[in-house]
Amino acid sequence: MHGDLKPEHLLVDGERLHVVDWEASACGPAVVDYTDVVFHLVRDLLYEGVPPEQVPVDLLTAMPFSGPVLAWRLLLWLDRRRPHDIDLLSTHDVSRLAAEEQPTAAYRALARSVAVLRAAGVPR
Numbered sequence: 001m002h003g004d005l006k007p008e009h010l011l012v013d014g015e016r017l018h019v020v021d022w023e024a025s026a027c028g029p030a031v032v033d034y035t036d037v038v039f040h041l042v043r044d045l046l047y048e049g050v051p052p053e054q055v056p057v058d059l060l061t062a063m064p065f066s067g068p069v070l071a072w073r074l075l076l077w078l079d080r081r082r083p084h085d086i087d088l089l090s091t092h093d094v095s096r097l098a099a100e101e102q103p104t105a106a107y108r109a110l111a112r113s114v115a116v117l118r119a120a121g122v123p124r
Helices: 030-047 067-079 091-099 103-119
Strands: 010-013 016-019
Touching: 030 067, 030 103, 067 091, 067 103, 091 103
Parallel strands: none
Antiparallel strands: 010 016
């Protein structure tokens, strides 16, 4: 797995796609990379001002999904922000996201959570 997939690590050259910055690569489940793509897309759209209900979650359901990995990715992002930012997310919200079995519902919940965190001043 790449370990840090996000738009900055994807370069397009004509019709070819290049993936760069492999320093975090490791052996592991591909769903981690798919979750990174979903997380960064949702977060970046919200931080660009797209309302949560307009995030195209239906398009994201073609990729493999794991509620626990999605919850972990959200917590990883918060853990890398200011020390108190992680306290803005309740354990109930994390548990509910981890237990979600439907990708669309999980991505909508992620969008709502990130929108609330953005409104609370959490830096991108």
